[in-house]
Amino acid sequence: MASLDDLKKRITSVKSTQKITKAMKMVAAAKLKRAQESAEKGRPYSEKMNNVILNLSNGISDKETAPKLLSGTGKDKIHLCVVMTSDRGLCGGFNSNIIKKAKNYFGEILKEGKELKIITVGSKGNDQLKRQYGNKIIENVSFKNSKNANYFDAEKVGRIIIEKFEKEEFDICTIFYNQFKNVITQIPQAQKIIPLNTESADKNELEDSYEFEPDEDEILNNLLPKNISTQIFKAMLENSASEQGARMSAMDNATRNAGEMVDKLTIQYNRSRQAAITKELIEIISGAESL
Amino acid sequence: MSEEFKVEIVNPEASFLSKEDVTEVIVPAFEGEMGILKDHISIISFLKPGILIIYTKSGEHKFYVEDGIFEFKNNNLSVLTSSIFDLKKIEKSMLMNLIKLAEEEASKEDIDDQSRFLIDQKIEVLKSLN
Numbered sequence: 071m072a073s074l075d076d077l078k079k080r081i082t083s084v085k086s087t088q089k090i091t092k093a094m095k096m097v098a099a100a101k102l103k104r105a106q107e108s109a110e111k112g113r114p115y116s117e118k119m120n121n122v123i124l125n126l127s128n129g130i131s132d133k134e135t136a137p138k139l140l141s142g143t144g145k146d147k148i149h150l151c152v153v154m155t156s157d158r159g160l161c162g163g164f165n166s167n168i169i170k171k172a173k174n175y176f177g178e179i180l181k182e183g184k185e186l187k188i189i190t191v192g193s194k195g196n197d198q199l200k201r202q203y204g205n206k207i208i209e210n211v212s213f214k215n216s217k218n219a220n221y222f223d224a225e226k227v228g229r230i231i232i233e234k235f236e237k238e239e240f241d242i243c244t245i246f247y248n249q250f251k252n253v254i255t256q257i258p259q260a261q262k263i264i265p266l267n268t269e270s271a272d273k274n275e276l277e278d279s280y281e282f283e284p285d286e287d288e289i290l291n292n293l294l295p296k297n298i299s300t301q302i303f304k305a306m307l308e309n310s311a312s313e314q315g316a317r318m319s320a321m322d323n324a325t326r327n328a329g330e331m332v333d334k335l336t337i338q339y340n341r342s343r344q345a346a347i348t349k350e351l352i353e354i355i356s357g358a359e360s361l
Numbered sequence: 362m363s364e365e366f367k368v369e370i371v372n373p374e375a376s377f378l379s380k381e382d383v384t385e386v387i388v389p390a391f392e393g394e395m396g397i398l399k400d401h402i403s404i405i406s407f408l409k410p411g412i413l414i415i416y417t418k419s420g421e422h423k424f425y426v427e428d429g430i431f432e433f434k435n436n437n438l439s440v441l442t443s444s445i446f447d448l449k450k451i452e453k454s455m456l457m458n459l460i461k462l463a464e465e466e467a468s469k470e471d472i473d474d475q476s477r478f479l480i481d482q483k484i485e486v487l488k489s490l491n
Contacts, residue, residue: 108374108375111374111375111376112373112374112375114369114371114376115371115372115373115441116373118371118432118439118441119441121432122405122430122432122441125405125432126405220374221372221373221374221443224373225443279403280403280404280405280432280434281402281403281404281405282404282405282406283390283391283392283404283405283406284391284392284406289405289406289407289430292391292407292430293407293430296428296430296443299443300373303373
């Protein structure tokens with residue numbers, strides 16, 4: 071059995087860990103509020119963008135001449151996966167959930183004999199993937215220095231993707247991120263951004279005919295690269311809200327666990343102190359009796 | 362009948378501006394400036410660098426935009442742009458900075474005609490503001 075001194079040390083150490091996790095929880099809660107707000111504020115833009123693109127793609131008469139970013143290259147040989155994770159740890163299952171989802175997908179692709187390329191956004195994803203898929207990672211982007219998700223960063227990632235697409239380095243691009251549902255639930259998502267999925271369009275809403283200036287193709291050519299950055303940005307916003315949410319609940323759990331542990335250790339400490347006192351008393355009494 | 366329609370300007374980070382009492386908007390569309398009044402036909406087009414002017418009953422507002430698209434539908438004008446500045450709030454130093462960046466871009470050799478056109482346009486507009 072641990073001595074009294076050891077127990078005392080453990081209790082203080084658990085207590086100070088608890089203080090840290092509690093502070094982290096508070097910080098995450100404050101950040102979560104901000105991240106959630108900006109995720110909500112960013113939604114109209116991506117929704118509008120999507121609507122316009124749906125309208126445009128419906129207006130395109132000749133699918134053959136449609137921009138490749140919309141219709142794809144016609145092949146599905148090389149898959150590019152953009153795995154978006156956080157730069158910091160201690161956020162529960164946040165990163166592992168995305169990685170798990172991504173790894174399942176990777177497995178399927180490789181089983182079908184297709185080629186796989188990976189871009190990791192955020193250093194945690196890179197850490198977890200490089201052991202198994204190190205040779206597949208072609209780029210690693212991390213925004214450790216930016217405080218919040220901003221459009222400028224998203225554009226950087228978007229530009230990398232478009233550049234690679236134009237060089238025909240891949241046929242299909244999928245992004246992986248966590249969608250923020252609420253503080254305790256984040257849903258890992260796989261979203262195909264090239265070619266764009268336009269089939270989910272609600273036909274009823276799209277009956278309006280538009281005037282296009284210049285023609286549809288040209289607008290689409292201008293718009294689609296922007297849409298990629300927008301989708302990435304949306305994913306980044308969702309991700310940062312999810313990250314803070316996941317961290318908050320993870321730290322809440324940790325704080326509670328630490329509290330339980332302190333209680334348990336305190337009981338153990340008191341018992342062994344009492345045992346020591348009783349032992350001393352018995353020694354004294356039996357010593358006196360033997361006289 | 363009122364002559365007013367609704368304008369909404371959104372950028373990726375937030376909704377930038379929303380107005381209900383707009384009488385006319387001048388947008389720097391790709392193929393030339395375009396005035397939009399109420400009951401304009403549904404239209405989609407994209408923007409080139411320029412000045413976007415919104416006229417309301419209470420006066421006019423001017424904005425500098427770099428790129429983006431706009432959509433007019435059912436008397437609802439939505440402008441999607443990633444870079445827009447209120448001319449009243451834009452500062453001289455920021456303007457100079459933008460000009461410098463644009464000139465750097467323009468001095469590059471390997472850009473195609475369309476981006477060359479856009480960048481020249483940008484410099485021109487920025488200089489006229491200065």
